[in-house]
Amino acid sequence: MRHLFLALLLATSLTTGCGGARETPVNGSGIPETLRVGLIPNISPEQQRAKYEPFAAYLERRLGVAVELFVASDYAGVVAALAGGRIDLAYLGGLSYVQAEQQVQLTPLVTEIDHATDSPQYVSAVVIRTDSPYQDLKRDIVAAGRTFAFGDVSSTSGSLYPRIMLTEAGATCSPRRVDECPPLAKVTFTGGHDATAQAVLSGQADAGGIELRILRRLEKEGKVPAGRLRVLEERRVQGYPWVMRAALGERTRAVLTEAFTSIEDPALLDLMRAKRYVSVTAADYDEVRRTAADLGLLTVKQ
Structure with a gap:
């Protein structure tokens, strides 16, 4: 029995360790009880994490779940975290999105309406x-x-x-x-x-x-x-898409999309560079896919 217990304990640690994918408990609305959010470091990783803390607090209040922010040292690190199931929701550029979908099934949710162009x-x-x-x-x-x-x-x-x-x-x-x-x-x-x-x-x-x-x-x-x-x-x-792992399902997609499109706080929207959020689809990034393939950038560079 002792050997069986140790074997079960080892198996559990291998499937739930922080270095890889794990089963994610969900709440009544289908959202993971701890929502892991990845951000590309388009500015220094430390500044990016600090910048999005108010957004994490908003999601916690809106969804009733804990939120963990993850910022990798480079764009490829966020893609790898998505592919490994270590994050659930991510803010990506169009290129890193089409690179990531080569490795994991993703559902694009929303992008921001830009202040300068008044468009997505x-x-x-x-x-x-x-x-x-x-x-x-x-x-x-x-x-x-x-x-x-x-x-x-x-x-x-x-x-x-x-x-x-x-x-x-x-x-x-x-x-x-x-x-x-x-x-x-x-x-x-x-x-x-x-x-x-x-x-x-x-x-x-x-x-x-x-x-x-x-x-x-x-x-x-x-x-x-x-x-x-x-x-x-x-x-x-x-615009930059917010995407989720497709495995989270349609119910989660709807809840997360509504969480974005319902943001009305001007300070939070300004912090996130958005006038408001609108839904996007995979087809909105067809030009990015085509040109990235032509220029040899469709595969994530390590």
């Missing part, structure tokens, strides 16, 4: 120093063989869409080697939008890809001197 889209921009002489992406950056900074390799507005703009301007970005984009002399990955802004400001890169609303927030917070970076080219991007 936001802006990806190629930026340069304001005091630089560059005026044209094709002539002054690509053809001239300048240096370029991307954010995280799995960032939609810091990697995928800047790569689209560079390709349209004549660069031959390799679908096999993400760090090769001739005739650019060198491309680097900074890991985040804030780091990309600093790389361009300091002259480590001649130009960089960044989410424009993050740049504007960095300027507002005094982390980037206002007016020191100038937009050279931009594209609109389908």
Whole structure:
């Protein structure tokens, strides 16, 4: 009996340990009793976790469950946590969403209506120093063989869409080697939008890809001197989706979607960069899937 007890104890620890997937108890509404929420680090992980604590508190009040926030050191870490069943709900960029769905069945729930565009889209921009002489992406950056900074390799507005703009301007970005984009002399990955802004400001890169609303927030917070970076080219991007593991079921999808679309607190909405939330479907990210496949970014880069 003692050996049987030890065997059962070991089996339980293997299936419920924090390093892997586990059975998730749910409450009467179908929501996990502890809802594990993952966030991509589009700014430093510590800042991202602190920023979303009020949202976690809102979900706890609204849903009557405990909420745990998880921020990985990079985008791929959040995708891996979804695939491993270690988180239930996640805030992803469009690119990290289509990468994640290669590994785990996901249901997209909502995205935010952006303040600047008044739509479910936001802006990806190629930026340069304001005091630089560059005026044209094709002539002054690509053809001239300048240096370029991307954010995280799995960032939609810091990697995928800047790569689209560079390709349209004549660069031959390799679908096999993400760090090769001739005739650019060198491309680097900074890991985040804030780091990309600093790389361009300091002259480590001649130009960089960044989410424009993050740049504007960095300027507002005094982390980037206002007016020191100038937009050279931009594209609109389908908004960040909140997604859940499809295994949680339709009832959970409905409850979580309502929790987002019911947010009315202006302070909370502002903190989350949203005027309000609207539902999205997998089809809303078809352009991201297609271009990510064409440019070799559909697979998560480790």
